[in-house]
Amino acid sequence: AAAVRGRAEWVRGVTELRDGPVGDAHQSLLLAASLLAADAPADAAAAALAAADAAWAAGDLSACLATLAPGPPHRTENPAPGSDGPADARSAAAHSAAVVHDHRVGMRALLEGRLDRAGAPLGQVVERGRTEGRPETLLRSAAAALLLGDVDAARRGGARALAAARQLGSDTLVPQALEYLAYAELRAGRHPQARTHAEEGLRTALRTGQRNTAAHHRAVLALAASIEEEPDVVARHVTAALDTARRHGLAQAATLAQWAAARADLGRGRPFDAADRLGLLVLPGPGRGHFAVWRLAVPCFVEAAVLAERHEDAREVLTDFADWAAFGADPQAAAQLARCHALLAPAEHADALYRRALDRHDEAGGDFERARTALLYGKWLRRRRRPREARGRLGTALAGFERCGAGVWAAQARGELRALGAAPQGTGTGAPARLGLLTPQQLRIARHVAEGATNREVALALGVSTRTVDYHLRKVFAALGVRSRLELARTVGEAEQAREVRGAGEARRAGSYEKTGAQH
Structure with a gap:
């Protein structure tokens, strides 16, 4: 009877995680784990990991860590007496239990700041995604890759999960696979691809009644549109994402949406508005953004804060961001950190810091972030009356922005080039x-x-x-x-x-x- 009730709570919790208050989902899934613990320990472990997912979505770090606390060693249930459990079924169950155990151990180590202990178990989850064919395991593989900052592996895992979910006709898993794909593309700086996945993910999430998943897709769409000349699109997706996020307690989606609104402000030359929005997300205090997301917005805040003459606020967040860059889970962070230091450095040091940032961008890839650094460097060179060098950096920035469809930032680069007296490519009359x-x-x-x-x-x-x-x-x-x-x-x-x-x-x-x- 306990196992039956446990599975009913599990289904209820998973449903709430996709389309309801995630705090309720967390409690339902914890109850499911306790009811399943005696008769179905592998299922109990899976329900507990789903409860951690709910706490993650809510931005509740303490609840997430408590849910991920070490439990008994994972084992696969024996077949019922008198039955001959098929070998492939036992093998699949063992694989699923191992994935859940490794993800749980690695995720907790990561949240505790122990990358040395997180890398191996999360790496095992990623590796299993290369051979597994079930969408649930592939989704865990993509999620683990995102935690480790391996965006290429996340894209592969997400693409395979999407193909597997479609093959099985599992409409409920398709939006989630598209969500991981969209996040991976964003982390890699490929905004047009992220937008394509998120548009499809939004359609399928709404069609299958998954409002929470839809909110995540809207946040991605807002971030993608924030680099383009589409202020109304940004505002529409931000408003819709925040509406669901506030009602269902989705701190992660809310932080991403608010970051998108601020980045749109910054791109359109409104640094004071951007600094005000981002300050609430990244500066210490009770209103700080989601524990796994706010650091991603720090480079935007530093740029906006410097332009808004809030240098001390900018310096305050850089210590934490330096730790994050050293952590290695974000391929862009090292270059962004050098760029932030360049923005705050005296003239005799800024030049070398901008060059270091560009070198790090060459290692990490990503057109958009590299173009942003080149634009800031070009602006700095122009103010230092070094027009020839400025022209080269600004031209590189313009080409990078045009290649990734960042229209609003390309307009900034063209304006700087015009201020130099250099006609940007494509400004003739033909x-x-x-x-x-x-x-x-x-x-x-x-x-x-x-x-x-x-x-x-x-x-x-x-x-x-x-x-x-x-x-x-x-x-x-x-x-x-x-x-x-x-x-x-x-x-x-x-x-x-x-x-x-x-x-x-x-x-x-x-x-x-x-x-x-x-x-x-």
């Missing part, structure tokens, strides 16, 4: 140059519309909402100076024709050079 003013997403929409597609058809083709297409199309019209779809089609056509002519000319020149070389 059609090809004018198309160079568009972000990658805007250019895709412009080409679809030029081919005669309606806004709804464009939205379906690109997997976005018609509202997003409407917003981008208004930006396209303004940037190109056109007032109708017909003018837009003509402008795009002229640009494509000019590109073909230029390509043919380059091919002829290349052929001429080859012929000349052969003659010599």
Whole structure:
């Protein structure tokens, strides 16, 4: 009877974790673990780990650590008397129990700051994701990889979990797999890919009644949109994410959404607003953001605080952030730390710190963060009256922002280049140059519309909402100076024709050079 009640509480807790107050989910799952402990210890361990997931979502560090406290060694239940338990079933159960045990041990060590003890068990969970085919195990593998900062392994685990969930027809697990994929892409600085996964994840989460999962996807969408020229999209996703987060106690989703709103402020030249928002998240105090997320927002806060003349506040959070960078769980943190120190350093030290940050970015990868450092370095060089060096750094920043679709930050780089008297690429008056003013997403929409597609058809083709297409199309019209779809089609056509002519000319020149070389 206890086991039956335990499994009922387990189902209730998992359901609440996806679509209800996560504090209630935590209690239901703890009760399930206690009821299952005698007859089904492996299931009890799995329920306890799910309870830790609920405490994590709530941002309750003490409850998370208590739930992850060491328990008895994991074991697999023996088959019922008189039954011949299949070998593959026993093997699968043993694998599941080992994954749960290793994840629990590694997660607790990580939260205690013991990376030396966390790496091995979490690494085992990641490794099992290379051979396992069940979506639950693959989701644990992706989650463990994110904890370790191995974004490539997280992407692989998330992609395999998504494929497995789809193959099994498990609609409830698809949004979660997409959530891990979206987070991994964000951590890697690949915002367009994160947005694609989160858009699909949001649709499937809402369709399957998982409002908490939907809130996480909205937070990712807000972060992705915060680097683009879409303030209304950021605001819409932030508002929706916070609405669910506040009612259901989702501290993690709330912190991500608030960070997105602040980053949008910073990108649009509102550092005082950004510093006010981010200060609540990252400065010590009862209102500090989620224990596993707030450090990710520190580089944004330092930049905003320096611009807002809040240097002491910026310095206050850097000690914690230095520990986080040394921890090694965030591939971007070392470069971001050097950038933060450069922002606060006297002139004689800042140059070397910016260069060190760029070197670290080269090791970590990620176009967006490297471009942000190059932009700040270029601004610093311009203020120091070193225009030639500034032009190089700002040009690199502009190219990086354009490559990852960071339209609002690209506009900053263009403004700095114009202040230097250097015309950014694509600011000429011809059609090809004018198309160079568009972000990658805007250019895709412009080409679809030029081919005669309606806004709804464009939205379906690109997997976005018609509202997003409407917003981008208004930006396209303004940037190109056109007032109708017909003018837009003509402008795009002229640009494509000019590109073909230029390509043919380059091919002829290349052929001429080859012929000349052969003659010599």
